[in-house]
Amino acid sequence: MSTGRDAATGRDFELDDFQRRGIEAIDGGRSVLVAAPTGSGKTVVAEHAIADALRTGGKAFYTAPIKALSNQKYADLVRIHGTDQVGLLTGDNSVNGDAPVVVMTTEVLRNMIYAASPTLHGLRYVVLDEVHYLQDAYRGPVWEEVIIHLHHSVRLVCLSATVSNAEELADWIETVRGPTAAVVEEERPVELRNLFLVADRSSDHLQLLPMLVDGRPNAEGLKLDATARRGPRARTGPRGRPPGRRLATPRRIDVVDRLDQEQMLPSIFFIFSRKGCDEAVRQCLQAGLRLTDSEERARIRAICDERTAGLRPDDLEVLGHRSWLAGMTSGVAAHHAGMVPPFKEAVEACFTLGLVKVVFATETLALGINMPARSVVIERFSKFNGERNETLTPGQYTQLTGRAGRRGIDPVGDAVVLWSPFTTFEEISSRAASRSFSISSSFRPTYNMAANLVRRYEPYEARHLLNLSFAQYQSDGEVVRIEARFDRAAEKVEAARVELRCDRGDVAELFDLERRLSAAHTESPDRRRQLEEGISRLKPGDVIQAPGGRNGGPAVVTATLNRRSGLGIRALTAQRRRLTLTADDFDRAPERLGRIELPEPYAPNTTRFQREAAQALARARISRGSRVPKAGTGEADGELDELWEAVTAHPAATCPDLNRHRRAAAQLARHERDRDALERQVKGRDATLARHFDRVLELLEQRGYLDGWALTEAGARLARIYHEADLLVAECLERGLFDGLDAPTLAGIVSGFVYEHRGAGNPPTPWFPSADARSRWRTVEHLHAELNGEEGRRSLPLTRPVDPGFVALAHAWAAGEGLDDLLADDEVSGGDFVRTTKQLLDLLRQLVDVAPAPATRQAALAAADGLFRGVVSASSAGPVVDGLTEALGEHDEVPEP
Numbered sequence: 001m002s003t004g005r006d007a008a009t010g011r012d013f014e015l016d017d018f019q020r021r022g023i024e025a026i027d028g029g030r031s032v033l034v035a036a037p038t039g040s041g042k043t044v045v046a047e048h049a050i051a052d053a054l055r056t057g058g059k060a061f062y063t064a065p066i067k068a069l070s071n072q073k074y075a076d077l078v079r080i081h082g083t084d085q086v087g088l089l090t091g092d093n094s095v096n097g098d099a100p101v102v103v104m105t106t107e108v109l110r111n112m113i114y115a116a117s118p119t120l121h122g123l124r125y126v127v128l129d130e131v132h133y134l135q136d137a138y139r140g141p142v143w144e145e146v147i148i149h150l151h152h153s154v155r156l157v158c159l160s161a162t163v164s165n166a167e168e169l170a171d172w173i174e175t176v177r178g179p180t181a182a183v184v185e186e187e188r189p190v191e192l193r194n195l196f197l198v199a200d201r202s203s204d205h206l207q208l209l210p211m212l213v214d215g216r217p218n219a220e221g222l223k224l225d226a227t228a229r230r231g232p233r234a235r236t237g238p239r240g241r242p243p244g245r246r247l248a249t250p251r252r253i254d255v256v257d258r259l260d261q262e263q264m265l266p267s268i269f270f271i272f273s274r275k276g277c278d279e280a281v282r283q284c285l286q287a288g289l290r291l292t293d294s295e296e297r298a299r300i301r302a303i304c305d306e307r308t309a310g311l312r313p314d315d316l317e318v319l320g321h322r323s324w325l326a327g328m329t330s331g332v333a334a335h336h337a338g339m340v341p342p343f344k345e346a347v348e349a350c351f352t353l354g355l356v357k358v359v360f361a362t363e364t365l366a367l368g369i370n371m372p373a374r375s376v377v378i379e380r381f382s383k384f385n386g387e388r389n390e391t392l393t394p395g396q397y398t399q400l401t402g403r404a405g406r407r408g409i410d411p412v413g414d415a416v417v418l419w420s421p422f423t424t425f426e427e428i429s430s431r432a433a434s435r436s437f438s439i440s441s442s443f444r445p446t447y448n449m450a451a452n453l454v455r456r457y458e459p460y461e462a463r464h465l466l467n468l469s470f471a472q473y474q475s476d477g478e479v480v481r482i483e484a485r486f487d488r489a490a491e492k493v494e495a496a497r498v499e500l501r502c503d504r505g506d507v508a509e510l511f512d513l514e515r516r517l518s519a520a521h522t523e524s525p526d527r528r529r530q531l532e533e534g535i536s537r538l539k540p541g542d543v544i545q546a547p548g549g550r551n552g553g554p555a556v557v558t559a560t561l562n563r564r565s566g567l568g569i570r571a572l573t574a575q576r577r578r579l580t581l582t583a584d585d586f587d588r589a590p591e592r593l594g595r596i597e598l599p600e601p602y603a604p605n606t607t608r609f610q611r612e613a614a615q616a617l618a619r620a621r622i623s624r625g626s627r628v629p630k631a632g633t634g635e636a637d638g639e640l641d642e643l644w645e646a647v648t649a650h651p652a653a654t655c656p657d658l659n660r661h662r663r664a665a666a667q668l669a670r671h672e673r674d675r676d677a678l679e680r681q682v683k684g685r686d687a688t689l690a691r692h693f694d695r696v697l698e699l700l701e702q703r704g705y706l707d708g709w710a711l712t713e714a715g716a717r718l719a720r721i722y723h724e725a726d727l728l729v730a731e732c733l734e735r736g737l738f739d740g741l742d743a744p745t746l747a748g749i750v751s752g753f754v755y756e757h758r759g760a761g762n763p764p765t766p767w768f769p770s771a772d773a774r775s776r777w778r779t780v781e782h783l784h785a786e787l788n789g790e791e792g793r794r795s796l797p798l799t800r801p802v803d804p805g806f807v808a809l810a811h812a813w814a815a816g817e818g819l820d821d822l823l824a825d826d827e828v829s830g831g832d833f834v835r836t837t838k839q840l841l842d843l844l845r846q847l848v849d850v851a852p853a854p855a856t857r858q859a860a861l862a863a864a865d866g867l868f869r870g871v872v873s874a875s876s877a878g879p880v881v882d883g884l885t886e887a888l889g890e891h892d893e894v895p896e897p
Helices: 017-027 043-055 067-081 106-114 131-135 140-149 166-177 219-227 252-261 274-286 294-307 313-318 321-330 341-352 363-367 394-401 425-433 447-456 459-467 478-500 507-523 527-536 607-620 635-649 658-683 689-702 713-718 726-734 743-751 771-793 804-814 830-850 854-867 870-874 883-888
Strands: 003-005 012-014 031-035 059-064 086-089 101-105 123-128 155-160 180-184 191-200 206-210 267-270 332-335 358-361 375-378 382-384 389-391 412-418 542-546 553-563 566-573 578-582
Touching (some): 017 031, 017 043, 017 155, 031 166, 043 059, 043 067, 059 106, 067 101, 101 106, 106 447, 123 140, 131 155, 140 166, 155 166, 166 180, 191 425, 206 252, 219 425, 252 267, 252 375, 252 412, 267 363, 274 321, 274 358, 313 321, 321 332, 321 341, 332 341, 358 363, 363 394, 394 425, 447 459, 447 689, 447 726, 459 689, 507 635, 527 566, 542 566, 553 578, 566 607, 713 726, 726 771, 726 830, 743 771, 743 804, 743 830, 743 854, 804 830, 804 854, 830 854
Parallel strands (some): 031 155, 031 180, 059 101, 059 123, 086 101, 267 358, 267 375, 375 412
Antiparallel strands (some): 003 012, 191 206, 382 389, 542 553, 553 566
16 A cells, blocks of 8 residues: 545545555554654554454544544544444543444543443454553553553554654563554654744844754854853943843744744744733734734634534623634634633634634643644743743653644744743753653552452452553663652752741741631531621621731621522722632621721722722721620630630731741642652552552452452442542542532532642632531541551552632532633633533542432432533533534644644
8 A cells, every 4th residue: 555545635645654664564463553743644554444444344443632632533534434434432422432433532441441341342443542641640551551451352553752762662562462563753744943033132133043053053043142141130241341142032922923924824832821822812912913814804703603602692701702702813812721612622723724823822732633833933941840940851842843834735844942041042952953752651550440450350360460561561760760859859848948937936836726726616616607697797888807818907898698608798908809708718707897988889890889999998097907806705715716816916927928938838738748759659669560559459458448359339339430539539439428418519529529729829718518518528638638648658659639629619500600600700710610620520420320329329410410501511512523624624634642
């Protein structure tokens, strides 16, 4: 076979050598690993295997790591084979699942294997797209589970980005499954030019120069490094001469203009921050940039209308539809995880059709669906990893620049890196020239995996399968890297301790007092009644002392609330910070400090009203920290009074840097956990995976999930729970913590297992719909701490922390509240809300299947139904196979990582 046929254009094309070698391996009865650059046409090999399965009456499964890529591949295969021959199975969609060709996420296939699904009968090929994902810490083991557990009659077609140890991976697959060919292609289908763009403050000119000359760093770029001012700059150098050239990072709008002049659009512009991506679009609009004509703008509006048709007008308003559409029709758009899927899908469609010319994206786009560009821009060659800035690795650079150059359209693709004071030209150019990108395994036996191994295999078979993992196959040199990470974690612990020091007092002692006060307040049986009585006496215009933190100080009540969750108020500080307060926010019953006249007309949600009310509050000169009279005389109240006095009188309580100390305390706890976990890894490194497995089994037997080498009823349920915190979820089921709850409350409690606060600021204050829900959550946290203790004693990885920060949103959404109420405070973006809710849906649907109590299964089903509406359901719509989707493949290109 020397030619192939492009599914989108119907044109024949000459196969590349690596494609022929991959097809020959399949025809020779072997599995194959194809490692080649983005856009090179790896999927031609996969499509040959799929066609062979159909020709011989067998089945083929195509797995992808993300749902968006699964949806796109489904549309591609439907174009080739028709809707009756192709199905789709993801967490959101189930379309024609019994078809001979089915596209699915890798987790769906893993679950099928463990469940011994009859759908596996007749399976001849499995395509594992982006198999280099097996190094991902959380999801990587799924790829190894599939490779190890699939029946030996099934052949694999593994597709990977170019990696330097592809032969090692192929050798492992051959060891596990039989004859396997490694097909490696390092040449890109479109030549990549690595360019460097720098601004000189002494002129308006942007200098664009090649990074590499004959494969080595460009001497002109090295000269720039030598003459540039970096770090603190003196005004003059020796003899009054300037000490260096005043170089600068080019402005985003100037970069876009230069790309347009150089005919390097469309372009993907990587900015490693959501806020930065949104700001870049605003800057382009403010500068009056317009890259589209009237016909293109009309097509863009039509696509945007189609993709957002499932969203209500008020939802579109809260999601910022108007400003998003303004950018789209001007030819510029953002793309990041904070956007809801319909917005992102419209961006992807318009960019692929050449309508949107510049997309400002975070690095998540590099792992998403096929969006080839003429050029790729990297604003900074370092990115923040949550704790500090790190320079991009050669593998990350290759991943980001892989989309530069559209096959069949562009003679070259351009990767443009902007000058930055934080990275030298030599560092950037050396990484651009490097081809070092190795895959390393992240495989380890989880509780769910252990339960399924016990269910399906004899003991010796289970241990044998674990010893077949890629993790076991690779050498143990990783221990050196773990030791280095341990040293870095220890340094971070010491740095956090320095930040925690306060010259006014022991802030750790203060925070401990605050925790004791919060716990005592929660346990007091009459406290909520006293607090709500105090809240009920407040009227709009009353001035109160807002509870501590950065919001502490006088605040004026602007509205009273009466929700199902209890009484509450809305208040406004003199700095115009809007507060929504309930009994859970106060340690003492709120007392009126004074009263001001509110502006007329009474419209507390308007900017004018809030500005005038804040000004009136500031003029009233009500002192901050006015003492609240004591309330109550019981023993519990006496303890609260003592703790309250201790907190307010503590010398560190008045420290102006208290919020910085709080962040340092949270960082210290996190770094100590990381350091201790790394220490356990080092100590247990000499143990084999089988010994690790034995420790997992020991813990499961102790907690009642195993009886010897047999699952108990609880163990059988654990085998069907697929989640990072699988055992903790199972423990909550067995303790009945999910039983007897209404649907919204169940949704709220379960959200704590999927939500994780990742922002730079303090996490939202937890809210619970009832005292019973709060009590159950305390039990969940107790179980988590208990489980972590047992894991620590056995040197097992700790189950991830639970986080109640999404309880209020999950409860409100499941109860039918509108999106505008939920996202009004901007604590959670639309995209984060949708993503967390969809993860919550997945876990609730698992509870529908595994919960022992029928009423709990019914509540989980009702909760899932309540959550699956509005923006969530619109973001889970099935794939569209129509004229628009047809147009997405109008160029000679193949979807790649």
